[in-house]
Amino acid sequence: MPLKLFRNGLGYFIIFISFFIPIKKLKRSSEEQKCVDNESLSLTLYQFQACPFCLKTRRAIKRLGLNIKTHEAKNNPARADLLAGGGQVKVPCLRIETNDDEIWMYESNDIIAYLNDRFGEDQKSCNDLV
Numbered sequence: 001m002p003l004k005l006f007r008n009g010l011g012y013f014i015i016f017i018s019f020f021i022p023i024k025k026l027k028r029s030s031e032e033q034k035c036v037d038n039e040s041l042s043l044t045l046y047q048f049q050a051c052p053f054c055l056k057t058r059r060a061i062k063r064l065g066l067n068i069k070t071h072e073a074k075n076n077p078a079r080a081d082l083l084a085g086g087g088q089v090k091v092p093c094l095r096i097e098t099n100d101d102e103i104w105m106y107e108s109n110d111i112i113a114y115l116n117d118r119f120g121e122d123q124k125s126c127n128d129l130v
Ligand SMILES: N[C@@H](CCC(=O)N[C@@H](CS)C(=O)NCC(=O)O)C(=O)O
Pocket: 048, 051, 052, 053, 054, 089, 090, 091, 092, 106, 107, 108, 109
């Protein structure tokens, strides 16, 4: 219990500090942003508010200007959904819905790499829309 309180306190302290560290947001045309918003509908982030790895992931999401739904996995039903879908209650986890399947991606570094690859400066989709 004291360890849990300490971890939560530390998490919120890191959130507080990060509030003062600016995020340089990626610039897009409104057409590109609409396309990105549309693609983001298929993504959901399961997270804990005070988790540093989740904060890192949320900052990457903000930098990329993505409107991704987030679910607080401390509570049900999100916790139960995460366990049933991904197999473990570990955050952050990005649920990626495809046409006929879904992927539950764990590990903040993997999630950030995936988002950078899909929506970053050299993005593969929504690029150079007129
Ligand atoms: N290497 C992982 C670490 C993730 C991690 O340790 N997450 C913690 C929260 S900060 C967690 O989900 N712990 C399980 C629990 O608290 O039930 C990452 O970078 O995503």
